[in-house]
Amino acid sequence: MRFRTIIATVLLTLGVLAVPSPALAAGEPTDPNIEYVGRWSSTYVPQWAGAYLRVGFTGTTVALRQRNTIDFWYSIDGGAYRKATNVSGTVNLTPTPLAAGRHTLLVSYRIVAGSYTGDAIFQGLTLGAGQSTYKLAKPAKGVEFVGDSITAGYTATNMALSAYPWIIGENLGTQHTQIALSGACLRELTAAQSTRGIRCYGLENRYTRMSFNDNAPEWNFNRYQPAVVIVNIGTNDTGHGVNSTDFRTGYTNLLRIVRERNPYARILALRIFKGSWAAETRQSVLDRQAAGDTRVSYVDTTGWWDGATMSGDGTHPNDHGHQVLATKLQPFVATALAG
Incomplete structure (x- = not known):
């Protein structure tokens, strides 16, 4: 008996002898069906x-x-x-x-x-x-949207669920998520660096984190790999006084980071809807293409935005605005998914 106990202990140590795990209760957070x-x-x-x-x-x-x-x-x-x-x-x-x-x-x-x-x-x-x-059937592909309050659905009825990323994801039947935060910038700015005198969370630095919070751990990108990543960032950098050279440097760096973490994804970099940083965004895409990234593209959104009808404050889309933007952007996302 003692000999058998010793053998079992050795096998457990080597990971050879499997011990049945207790059944997981339905509905618990650990339920594998969730x-x-x-x-x-x-x-x-x-x-x-x-x-x-x-x-x-x-x-x-x-x-x-x-x-x-x-x-x-x-x-x-x-x-x-x-x-x-x-x-x-x-x-x-x-x-x-x-x-x-x-x-x-x-x-x-x-x-x-x-x-x-x-x-x-x-x-x-x-x-x-x-x-x-x-367990529900899992879509074969996923889409990730990266941005600020516009991507997060600020002021929309159901916030993230009323925003253009959610609408597109649901329409296309894909997994989808929004790595977005109201007030986010591209560049990380301290209060002293900002012309507004307030700090701005920069997605260039925080995209790789589990959350936007200071000292948040790095996200494990093996958890999921989106087939398409859509980047729509820069509206708040204008108000914080970021200059053209810094924006282009930061945007090119963000595209590089997104590629490193998502090596097989197609990346769509949007001209922000109000038009700022169009030249810098496009040039950052060209920079990345010149570096050998053939699966990053610039999406020219000129003519998509009408602040009078699509927004209550001139910047953040209302529900109608998000529907319009989703209709405009969805064909680009669908093409990228198909590609």
């Missing part, structure tokens, strides 16, 4: 805008478990998004029970940034007796 799209931390907190979770479930009811107060949006069976505001604890998502059978659930949290400090920690699902989860 798909986390975008950048999520190991504590099941979504980072950046546009991260979401999706899962299939059986039965007639489902509830979401939260620790403290948060806002989130959810859709059941592909229906309209509903917003839960200032909720905590066990949140019933089916006050009217569903028909018995198989259903789908998508949940997206309001990003915790700026003055909003909700508790975006997913703690699992509560299902009825005898109910279970199941």
